Amino acid sequence: MSNTGRTAADVMIDIIHQQGVDYIFGLPGGAAIPMFDALVQSPIELVLTRHEQGAAHMADGYARASGKPGVVLVTSGPGATNTITGLLTAHMDSVPIVVICGQQTTGNLGLDTFQEADISGITFPLVKHSYLVKNPQDLPRITKEAFHIASTGRPGPVIIDLPKDVSSTIIDDDIDTSFTIPGYINDPEPNPEDIAQAAAMISRSTKPVLMLGHGAIISGAQKEIAEIVEKMQIPVVNTLLGKGIFPETHELNLGMPGMHGTAYANKALINADLIISVGARWDDRIAGNPDKFCPDALKIHIDIDPAEINKSIQVDCAIIGDARKVLDKMYSLLKPADTEKWLRQVARWKRDYPLKYKKEGKLKAQHVIEEMAQLAGPDAIITTDVGQHQMWAAQFCLTEKPNQWISSGGAGTMGFGFPSAIGAQLAHKDKTVVTVVGDGGFQMTLCELATAFNLKLPIKILLINNNYLGMVRQWQSMFYENRLSGVDLVGNPDFVRLASAYGCKGFRLKRSADVKKVLTAAMEYNDGPCIIDAEVAQQDDVFPMVPAGATLDNMLLEPPKHKLEKPEGST
Amino acid sequence: MKNSQHTISLLVCNRPGALIRIALVFARRGFNIDSLVVSESKDPHYSRMNIVATGEAKTLQLMLNQLNKLIDVVHAKDYSDTDVIQKEIALIKVGCTDENRTSILQIADAFKCRNVDISDSTMTFQVTGKSSKIDAVRKMFEPYHVLEIVRTGKILMARGDEETA
Ligand SMILES: Cc1ncc(C[n+]2csc(CCOP(=O)(O)OP(=O)(O)O)c2C)c(N)n1
Ligand SMILES: [Mg+2]
Numbered sequence: 001m002s003n004t005g006r007t008a009a010d011v012m013i014d015i016i017h018q019q020g021v022d023y024i025f026g027l028p029g030g031a032a033i034p035m036f037d038a039l040v041q042s043p044i045e046l047v048l049t050r051h052e053q054g055a056a057h058m059a060d061g062y063a064r065a066s067g068k069p070g071v072v073l074v075t076s077g078p079g080a081t082n083t084i085t086g087l088l089t090a091h092m093d094s095v096p097i098v099v100i101c102g103q104q105t106t107g108n109l110g111l112d113t114f115q116e117a118d119i120s121g122i123t124f125p126l127v128k129h130s131y132l133v134k135n136p137q138d139l140p141r142i143t144k145e146a147f148h149i150a151s152t153g154r155p156g157p158v159i160i161d162l163p164k165d166v167s168s169t170i171i172d173d174d175i176d177t178s179f180t181i182p183g184y185i186n187d188p189e190p191n192p193e194d195i196a197q198a199a200a201m202i203s204r205s206t207k208p209v210l211m212l213g214h215g216a217i218i219s220g221a222q223k224e225i226a227e228i229v230e231k232m233q234i235p236v237v238n239t240l241l242g243k244g245i246f247p248e249t250h251e252l253n254l255g256m257p258g259m260h261g262t263a264y265a266n267k268a269l270i271n272a273d274l275i276i277s278v279g280a281r282w283d284d285r286i287a288g289n290p291d292k293f294c295p296d297a298l299k300i301h302i303d304i305d306p307a308e309i310n311k312s313i314q315v316d317c318a319i320i321g322d323a324r325k326v327l328d329k330m331y332s333l334l335k336p337a338d339t340e341k342w343l344r345q346v347a348r349w350k351r352d353y354p355l356k357y358k359k360e361g362k363l364k365a366q367h368v369i370e371e372m373a374q375l376a377g378p379d380a381i382i383t384t385d386v387g388q389h390q391m392w393a394a395q396f397c398l399t400e401k402p403n404q405w406i407s408s409g410g411a412g413t414m415g416f417g418f419p420s421a422i423g424a425q426l427a428h429k430d431k432t433v434v435t436v437v438g439d440g441g442f443q444m445t446l447c448e449l450a451t452a453f454n455l456k457l458p459i460k461i462l463l464i465n466n467n468y469l470g471m472v473r474q475w476q477s478m479f480y481e482n483r484l485s486g487v488d489l490v491g492n493p494d495f496v497r498l499a500s501a502y503g504c505k506g507f508r509l510k511r512s513a514d515v516k517k518v519l520t521a522a523m524e525y526n527d528g529p530c531i532i533d534a535e536v537a538q539q540d541d542v543f544p545m546v547p548a549g550a551t552l553d554n555m556l557l558e559p560p561k562h563k564l565e566k567p568e569g570s571t
Numbered sequence: 572m573k574n575s576q577h578t579i580s581l582l583v584c585n586r587p588g589a590l591i592r593i594a595l596v597f598a599r600r601g602f603n604i605d606s607l608v609v610s611e612s613k614d615p616h617y618s619r620m621n622i623v624a625t626g627e628a629k630t631l632q633l634m635l636n637q638l639n640k641l642i643d644v645v646h647a648k649d650y651s652d653t654d655v656i657q658k659e660i661a662l663i664k665v666g667c668t669d670e671n672r673t674s675i676l677q678i679a680d681a682f683k684c685r686n687v688d689i690s691d692s693t694m695t696f697q698v699t700g701k702s703s704k705i706d707a708v709r710k711m712f713e714p715y716h717v718l719e720i721v722r723t724g725k726i727l728m729a730r731g732d733e734e735t736a
Contacts, residue, residue, distance in 0.1 A: 183642055307633070307637050
């Protein structure tokens with residue numbers, strides 16, 4: 001045994017650096033000082049955020065954009081609890097983040113000592129795994145394990161709860177860091193019989209739909225998917241988080257299905273004889289009422305997580321394994337079926353039921369978003385917040401490549417958009433990063449303007465300002481006889497002046513005639529973040545819409561003329 | 572919704588927090604834990620858990636998948652319909668008088684209960700066997716005065732060469 005006077009924190013930071021990490025997002029406090037002290041000597045750059053929730057979303061955006069785990073470092077108690085929304089967001093969307101929380105000293109645990117929170121206990125349901133480190137000699141191994149678990153298999157958040165006495169102990173620097181995790185299978189070997197069965201089902205189908213989810217992106221299956229689509233001539237739908245795995249500009253791509261999906265994607269699902277999910281978990285925003293979801297279609301589910309199989313939708317064939325490997329093995333077994341008639345039908349739906357909005361009259365969110373996506377180009381990264389603007393962005397920002405669309409799907413976390421854009425921009429300094437946010441959600445994490453300003457990140461914050469918590473207003477207007485309750489954002493700040501208070505640039509956009517001019521000016525501003533305050537029509541609703549818990553054939557293409565039943569079965 | 576009772580065996584890493592993670596899966600899927608036995612396995616790095624729980628049969632497989640997904644769980648398996656060695660121990664304290672002492676002892680004898688403590692007014696029996704046998708003994712003692720009962724919970728092991736999951 002030997003030691004060179006280095007603390008467990010020093011050794012941990014070294015190991016984190018060896019994992020390829022170049023940024024840590026966080027905010028210090030007493031219990032985390034040893035870790036922040038270790039960062040002083042480290043090549044890892046600390047991004048000091050203004051709130052720990054922001055740190056968690058930045059790490060999340062960084063991870064989604066780069067494919068590498070994002071790292072968060074916060075203090076005990078309130079510092080740790082402030083990351084909880086970020087943990088839920090990453091957990092729901094299978095994003096690898098490692099959150100290191102300072103903690104009271106081991107002798108003080110359980111005594112309600114200053115800033116003690118049982119963060120491991122609080123977060124059990126929100127993490128893939130967690131560690132409370134009691135023995136400093138374990139920390140190097142645990143750090144490696146944590147990164148391994150977060151980033152392999154179905155990725156997810158891992159927390160390390162790190163008491164201050166543990167992190168500040170001098171440890172040996174030749175500790176064995178090897179580990180085995182007998183209860184963890186990160187790369188299950190797909191069963192060849194399941195693959196053969198699925199291949200036979202696909203080869204027989206004349207009305208198939210390929211449904212691509214986040215799992216397909218995580219596994220890096222774009223090449224395999226493109227080859228299968230080409231060979232088999234199958235129309236594609238992608239989930240909110242699957243955007244980019246197969247170009248949305250491709251004629252066989254029907255975009256997003258589900259609650260606010262395109263009419264043609266939903267019609268294709270309703271009429272399909274076979275739905276093949278690749279890394280998509282039949283989420284209730286797509287399936288609606290799971291008992292009545294496309295009952296006539298056979299269903300295949302490819303997923304690395306066995307716990308997703310038959311969870312919400314009963315399937316006819318399940319393949320457990322990494323999507324890319326499964327599709328690679330399946331390719332040679334596939335024999336093209338006659339899908340020509342089906343493709344013609346799908347093309348007719350695409351022609352007859354396009355997404356539409358009017359550019360005339362009041363400024364439309366869709367118009368601003370569509371124009372922005374076009375100016376930003378196919379290499380830009382677009383992140384979103386949650387609400388109406390998110391759904392319009394999903395509809396009108398056609399994504400061509402993986403990891404260029406970043407949005408909180410499973411958790412639907414308001415406040416995610418802007419900080420996730422900071423993480424994405426740090427991962428790709430050379431790319432254009434746009435974040436589409438609402439006036440409600442932006443205010444939940446706008447303090448990070450200071451963070452983005454310090455880093456001079458040229459993020460375009462496209463603020464779809466309808467002065468409402470618009471998505472909730474839409475539900476109240478459609479299902480609650482327009483009894484508006486708690487949705488009017490009266491008292492909103494002047495966002496352009498707010499931008500300048502933070503040293504950022506602000507652009508006002510009020511008239512549809514100015515869309516191109518203002519957005520072009522914003523695209524050309526690269527000295528730091530800018531806000532485009534787009535004052536859009538206040539009462540616009542997102543269509544198509546399938547009421548929550550209903551079947552896809554209940555899709556509304558335009559505002560209903562009659563009163564609607566309150567949604568049941570899902571929120 | 573039809574609830575039924577299930578016997579689940581788990582092999583888990585012997586780490587703090589493992590039990591809570593497992594219990595949370597049961598709770599979230601609406602399963603009530605009827606009994607729970609945790610003990611060190613042959614290898615002290617691992618523990619065995621035998622859990623009897625009541626919940627919806629159709630959720631059982633989903634819950635097992637979620638248990639198996641936990642990093643600390645090496646495997647979790649349902650043994651409800653499998654022929655395995657199953658045992659449970661109970662201590663039953665029965666209040667008695669001079670008049671009924673003999674008939675209580677007769678019942679105890681019929682079920683091969685061991686008399687582990689005796690006083691003027693009580694007798695305490697140890698019953699070993701399948702959980703259903705313990706239920707039966709308890710029922711037989713019911714007309715008398717059952718003062719206390721405590722059960723270890725069901726433990727199980729695969730028969731013959733087969734290794735328990
Ligand atoms: C943290 C959080 N709180 C509440 C909600 C519920 N919610 C979903 S959308 C929405 C409205 C969002 O308003 P805004 O950010 O202005 O976007 P808009 O819908 O107007 O485009 C709300 C309140 C949520 N998703 N997240
Ligand atoms: Mg709004």
